[in-house]
Structures are given as structure tokens and as C-alpha cells.
Amino acid sequence: MAYDKFEVLTSTAYPLPIENVDTDQIIPARFLKATERKGFGDNFFRDWRYDSEGNPIADFPLNDSKYEGSKILVGGKNFGSGSSREHAAWSVYDFGLRCVISSAFADIFKNNCLNIGVLPVQVSAAFAQKLFDAIEADPKTEIKVDLPNQTVTLLATGESESFEINGYKKGNMLNGFDDIDYLQNMKEEIASFGETRPF
Amino acid sequence: MSKTLFDKVWDSHVVRKIEDGPDVFFIDRHFIHEVTSPVAFVGLKSRGIGVMYPEKTFATADHNTPTWNQHLPVADPLSANQLEALANNAAEYGISHWGLGHRNNGIVHIVGPENGITLPGSTIVCGDSHTSTHGAFGAIAFGIGTSEVEMVLSTQCIMQPKPKKMRINVNGKLGFGVTPKDVALYIISKQTTSGATGYFVEYAGDVFENMSMEGRMTVCNLSIEMGARGGMIAPDEKTFEYIKGRKHTPKGADWDKAMAYWETLYTEEDAEFDAEFNYDAADIEPMITYGTNPGMGLGVTHSIPNAEDVEGNVNTYKKSLGYMKFNEGDSMIGKPVDYVFLGSCTNGRIEDFRAFCSIVEGRKKADNITAWLVPGSHKVVDQIKAEGLDKILEAAGFVLREPGCSACLAMNDDKVPAGKLAVSTSNRNFEGRQGPGSRTLLASPLVAAATAVEGVVTDPRTLLELV
Ligand code: SF4
Numbered sequence: 139m140a141y142d143k144f145e146v147l148t149s150t151a152y153p154l155p156i157e158n159v160d161t162d163q164i165i166p167a168r169f170l171k172a173t174e175r176k177g178f179g180d181n182f183f184r185d186w187r188y189d190s191e192g193n194p195i196a197d198f199p200l201n202d203s204k205y206e207g208s209k210i211l212v213g214g215k216n217f218g219s220g221s222s223r224e225h226a227a228w229s230v231y232d233f234g235l236r237c238v239i240s241s242a243f244a245d246i247f248k249n250n251c252l253n254i255g256v257l258p259v260q261v262s263a264a265f266a267q268k269l270f271d272a273i274e275a276d277p278k279t280e281i282k283v284d285l286p287n288q289t290v291t292l293l294a295t296g297e298s299e300s301f302e303i304n305g306y307k308k309g310n311m312l313n314g315f316d317d318i319d320y321l322q323n324m325k326e327e328i329a330s331f332g333e334t335r336p337f
Numbered sequence: 338m339s340k341t342l343f344d345k346v347w348d349s350h351v352v353r354k355i356e357d358g359p360d361v362f363f364i365d366r367h368f369i370h371e372v373t374s375p376v377a378f379v380g381l382k383s384r385g386i387g388v389m390y391p392e393k394t395f396a397t398a399d400h401n402t403p404t405w406n407q408h409l410p411v412a413d414p415l416s417a418n419q420l421e422a423l424a425n426n427a428a429e430y431g432i433s434h435w436g437l438g439h440r441n442n443g444i445v446h447i448v449g450p451e452n453g454i455t456l457p458g459s460t461i462v463c464g465d466s467h468t469s470t471h472g473a474f475g476a477i478a479f480g481i482g483t484s485e486v487e488m489v490l491s492t493q494c495i496m497q498p499k500p501k502k503m504r505i506n507v508n509g510k511l512g513f514g515v516t517p518k519d520v521a522l523y524i525i526s527k528q529t530t531s532g533a534t535g536y537f538v539e540y541a542g543d544v545f546e547n548m549s550m551e552g553r554m555t556v557c558n559l560s561i562e563m564g565a566r567g568g569m570i571a572p573d574e575k576t577f578e579y580i581k582g583r584k585h586t587p588k589g590a591d592w593d594k595a596m597a598y599w600e601t602l603y604t605e606e607d608a609e610f611d612a613e614f615n616y617d618a619a620d621i622e623p624m625i626t627y628g629t630n631p632g633m634g635l636g637v638t639h640s641i642p643n644a645e646d647v648e649g650n651v652n653t654y655k656k657s658l659g660y661m662k663f664n665e666g667d668s669m670i671g672k673p674v675d676y677v678f679l680g681s682c683t684n685g686r687i688e689d690f691r692a693f694c695s696i697v698e699g700r701k702k703a704d705n706i707t708a709w710l711v712p713g714s715h716k717v718v719d720q721i722k723a724e725g726l727d728k729i730l731e732a733a734g735f736v737l738r739e740p741g742c743s744a745c746l747a748m749n750d751d752k753v754p755a756g757k758l759a760v761s762t763s764n765r766n767f768e769g770r771q772g773p774g775s776r777t778l779l780a781s782p783l784v785a786a787a788t789a790v791e792g793v794v795t796d797p798r799t800l801l802e803l804v
Contacts, residue, residue: 156653157650158630158653160630160765160767162767162768163767163769166773168747170748171372171401171748172415173379173418173419175376175379216530219531220466221480221765222465222468222480223373223482224482243534246480250484253482253484304357305357305358307359316484317485317488318484318492320496321494321496328363328493331352332390335365336594337456337459
């Protein structure tokens with residue numbers, strides 16, 4: 139699925155300083171019944187955003203008007219653990235976010251994000267804490283995520299940290315390409331490799 | 338350089354290495370199910386591309402299926418729609434499909450090995466994180482997202498950087514009443530839910546060597562719960578014995594050729610791992626979880642730790658206990674339980690039903706317990722009947738349901754109601770995993786059985802006869 143190119147993003151951020159946020163929270167299983175990629179943003183963090191009657195829980199950060207319109211979410215350590223459902227990454231994107239920052243990500247979630255155009259930015263625990271503190275002090279504080287230079291900066295103080303991303307994935311994100319485009323171009327090579335497989 | 342089991346299998350599947358990027362990685366076997374594949378097929382259609390090797394993909398319906406009255410039309414229109422999409426896509430692209438009611442139908446990670454699709458030294462993926470189960474056969478098996486499902490369908494490859502390698506050794510003799518599930522929950526409690534992130538795990542040591550294939554599947558299944566991409570165990574006589582003669586297993590000369598390869602699949606003596614851990618079998622008790630991730634587990638006779646004694650964020654810990662309605666210092670034994678679930682790709686195999694029956698035989702289900710016993714496949718059902726376990730269950734007041742994922746992820750009607758407490762043999766105790774507001778304690782089939790007859794969390798060793 140094609141997505142918009144990612145270069146430099148400057149935005150306020152939703153804070154979610156909870157550890158081990160799992161994909162069942164990001165999108166509960168009962169909302170995985172679609173056969174098309176549509177409407178997942180509505181059920182992003184469904185059970186933390188709404189009570190059992192369907193009323194929004196006012197103090198949950200994603201419902202809090204202070205942060206509305208942010209394109210970044212700063213999450214606690216081990217964000218996205220659990221299931222391989224790409225629906226979790228879709229719900230991030232469909233909710234309007236393009237970047238998740240955390241001090242650690244679960245592997246499959248991170249991979250899924252990269253595949254659909256959401257940038258997972260892994261920072262040190264200390265820097266993540268600085269972001270949480272800055273957002274708490276001023277919900278309008280802006281964070282700049284610079285993919286070409288691989289840096290994330292807290293604009294208010296100028297504090298900055300660099301982050302890792304492999305060159306290949308970075309190229310994809312910058313250009314809005316996905317892996318299928320790449321693989322389609324090497325089908326002959328794959329076919330001759332396939333010949334050699336015993337089963 | 339000396340190679341590990343993982344290196345041998347990984348390296349032989351790399352089609353192309355990309356500098357400063359992932360490996361283009363060839364997939365031998367691909368499983369699909371109704372929840373994570375429909376969007377991948379939409380993608381194929383919109384790009385106008387086909388399926389490269391339809392014979393390497395296998396479709397089964399499991400996540401979203403009812404476990405009662407499977408002969409009737411599926412009532413929920415959204416579920417019915419997904420099942421229909423799977424059937425139609427499989428038919429359109431020539432993929433074998435085991436839909437609801439088919440003799441080979443069942444949970445994807447149970448029917449794969451049963452039908453000999455899972456083979457040592459192969460690479461296996463599925464849009465489901467517990468694909469790690471197949472590692473029990475010495476395969477590299479892991480869960481993928483829907484974009485990757487589309488990649489495998491269209492090119493039989495995905496793009497993955499090679500994970501780091503971890504070995505976990507457990508040696509010694511397991512105590513009475515300690516099962517493979519307990520071994521896994523113990524390891525996860527030590528590793529935490531993120532301890533193995535970035536790694537692929539090899540399990541080694543005499544505990545795994547002595548374990549049945551069913552037990553090895555349970556252990557590998559749970560690898561993902563400590564953050565690992567997957568786990569594997571070197572194939573041995575038991576492995577070959579298990580797969581020989583199954584539907585899709587190589588036969589005749591092909592079998593001999595395969596065996597010659599499979600026998601090379603072990604970690605060489607001086608091969609190196611990026612991380613290694615040793616645990617002593619004697620330290621492992623029957624386990625139970627008390628919080629909202631699988632790393633929050635302890636011996637069933639223990640009490641819930643105080644916040645200051647656990648690693649990690651105190652607020653996260655308190656939020657978790659708050660959700661569970663538990664207090665620091667609570668004893669697990671004696672907690673009143675409402676639901677017991679035996680099933681899932683973790684513990685829905687024949688051995689799990691045998692274990693459950695070893696405790697409920699001659700006893701009665703407690704009145705306060707609603708029990709869902711859900712075999713992982715039709716073949717498991719047949720075996721249960723052949724061994725007369727169904728009669729034991731019936732006499733004890735239990736009813737056997739039909740195969741499927743059921744209350745493992747609560748996409749169908751098998752949902753634990755809000756506030757209710759379940760002892761579950763599945764793999765995740767996340768908030769709401771078994772239904773919105775439900776509370777889950779993960780445990781072995783023995784703990785589940787003991788709890789089902791006593792009505793409260795019970796140490797199974799108090800009900801088992803020492804043999
Ligand atoms: S039983 Fe649970 S974990 Fe296993 S495949 Fe089904 S939903 Fe996934």
C-alpha cells in the first residue's frame with residue numbers, strides 16, 4: 139500500500155507513558171473483522187479511549203483536546219508487544235499519526251510500522267523521559283523528527299538525539315516505496331533460487 | 338566459522354543480501370487465515386499481481402470461527418464475510434483451503450504439524466505471532482504482518498534483517514506436576530515480556546530433549562511472549578518419528594534425502610550466541626500469571642510481589658494490578674475463578690487434554706466454573722474420542738466444543754464477560770484479550786483442571802497422585 143513520503147515532521151505529541159503497551163490495546167481483536175483496510179483509526183486504543191457505554195474517557199491523552207492534531211505519539215518502553223496484526227500499525231496511521239517514539243519497540247510492530255509508512259523512532263530511556271517531562275510541562279511543545287539526518291529534537295530546548303534506521307528502510311520511507319516494489323523487480327532471481335529448494 | 342542451528346537454516350534461505358538493509362528471505366511454507374490475509378489479497382488485486390507459488394501456501398479458518406454448531410451458517414455477518422473472503426481468495430489463486438467443517442480444519446499452528454507441512458530446516462511464516470510454534474521441529478518460523486503476507490503471496494519472500502541469536506538452556510529434572518507450559522512461563526517471567534526482543538531463541542538442554550513434540554510446540558509457541566521473534570529446537574529422533582508418514586511429509590527417496598539434510602541441523606559445539614541463559618529445572622514450579630502481560634508470572638504457591646520488588650515502571654505495575662483487581666501480597670491459591678479455558682495453539686493438543694483428564698477423572702466440575710474445552714483441531718477431537726477422554730470429561734460435567742481459536746483472542750462468541758476471572762491455557766493475559774474487561778490468569782492444563790474442579794486457583798500437585 140502506497141503511503142505519503144516521510145521527510146521532516148514537526149508536531150506536538152500525545153504522551154502515553156505506560157510500559158508494554160500491547161497490540162490488543164492498540165486495536166482489540168474484535169475490530170479486526172474487516173476485509174478491507176478501512177476505518178481502523180476509529181478503534182485505535184478503543185478500550186482505553188471509551189468506557190463500556192461508548193463514552194469517551196476524557197483524561198485519556200488521545201481524547202484530550204490539549205494534544206489534538208498531534209502527528210507523533212510518545213509511548214512507554216516495549217511499545218507494541220504481542221500480536222502480529224498489522225491492523226495495529228494501520229490504526230496508528232489512520233488515526234493521523236506518522237511517528238511513534240519509544241525507548242523500545244516490539245519487533246513485529248516496528249516492522250509493520252515501517253512497512254506502511256509510520257516511522258518508529260527508538261530513543262534512549264533518558265531522552266524519552268525528557269520528552270514526557272516536556273510534554274507535561276507544555277502540551278504544545280513541539281518535537282522535530284528529521285529522517286534524512288536521523289535526529290529527533292525537542293524544539294523548546296534544542297536537545298536532540300540521533301536514531302537508527304537501516305539505509306534501505308530509510309530510502310523506502312523517504313520515497314514512499316514499499317518492499318513489494320523491490321521484490322517484484324527481482325522475481326527471476328527468486329524463481330531460480332526457488333528451484334534449489336528441496337521442499 | 339561454526340554455525341548454530343539458526344544460522345544454518347537462515348543462511349540457506351537468503352536469496353539476496355542488501356547492504357545496510359534486510360536480507361531477501363525465501364519462505365518454504367506459508368499459512369494464511371481469515372483475519373490477516375484478506376487485505377493482502379486486496380493488495381495483490383490492486384497491483385494486478387498474482388500468487389507465485391500457490392502450492393506453498395495453506396489456508397485454514399480458525400480465528401473468527403464459532404466453536405459450537407459449526408454445521409450452521411456463521412451468524413455474525415462480519416465473521417462470515419471474512420471466512421468467505423478466505424475461501425474465495427483460496428479458490429481464485431489455487432491455494433489449498435481447509436474451511437470450517439473440513440476434516441483438516443483447526444488452529445493453523447496445530448494443523449500445520451499434524452499434516453506434515455511443518456518440516457525441519459524449513460522457513461515458515463503466517464500472519465500470526467504464534468507461528469513460532471513450528472520452531473519445535475527445527476524450522477525457522479515467525480509471525481508477519483499483512484504487508485508481508487502480500488509479499489509472500491506475490492514473491493515467496495520477505496525482507497528481514499537477520500535477528501540476533503540467543504540460547505536458553507534448561508537442564509535437570511522437572512518436578513512433579515511441572516509441564517512444558519510451566520517451563521515457558523518460568524522462562525518468560527525471568528526474561529520479562531521484552532527480554533528477548535531482537536533475538537531468535539534456541540532452546541537446548543535435557544529438559545527439551547526429554548520433552549514430547551507437543552511440549553516442544555508449547556514452549557516454542559510462547560517464545561514471542563518474551564519479545565523473541567521465534568524459538569527453535571534441534572530436530573532429533575522424536576521429531577522424525579512425529580513427522581514420518583504424515584500427509585505432506587516427503588516419502589520414499591525424498592524422505593531419505595530430507596533425512597540426510599535434517600541430520601545436519603544442530604548447533605556446532607563452538608558456535609557463538611549473542612546471549613545465553615541457563616536455568617535449572619529444579620527451580621520451576623507449576624506457574625500462574627497475576628498481571629496483564631505474560632511476564633508477570635510466578636509459582637502458583639507464591640504471593641503477588643510488591644511494586645518496589647519488581648523491575649520497571651511502578652505506575653504501569655499498579656495499573657496492571659488495578660485492572661486485575663488484585664493487591665500486592667495477595668496469595669494466588671484460593672482466588673475464586675469464574676471461567677476455565679483449555680485450548681489454543683499453546684495448549685490445545687492431545688497431550689493437554691490427557692493432562693486435564695488426569696485431574697478431573699473421578700471428580701466434578703465446580704458449580705461456579707464455566708468451562709470451555711476447545712480442541713485445536715478435528716484430529717485432536719478424534720484422538721480424544723479414540724482414547725475415551727470424552728467420556729471422562731462428560732462424567733466430570735464438562736462439554737467438549739468444536740475446534741478453533743475460541744477464547745484465546747475472543748473474536749468469536751467465546752468471550753469472558755467484563756470483570757470475570759478466567760484461568761486460561763492460552764498465551765496472552767493482556768487487558769481485554771479474552772473479552773472487554775475480562776481478567777486472565779495463564780496457566781498449564783493441570784492448573785486449569787485443578788481450578789476447574791475446586792472452583793478456586795489450586796495447586797495441581799495437591800490433586801495428583803505421586804507416581
Ligand atoms: S489460538 Fe490464539 S494465539 Fe493461537 S493462532 Fe489462534 S488466536 Fe493466535
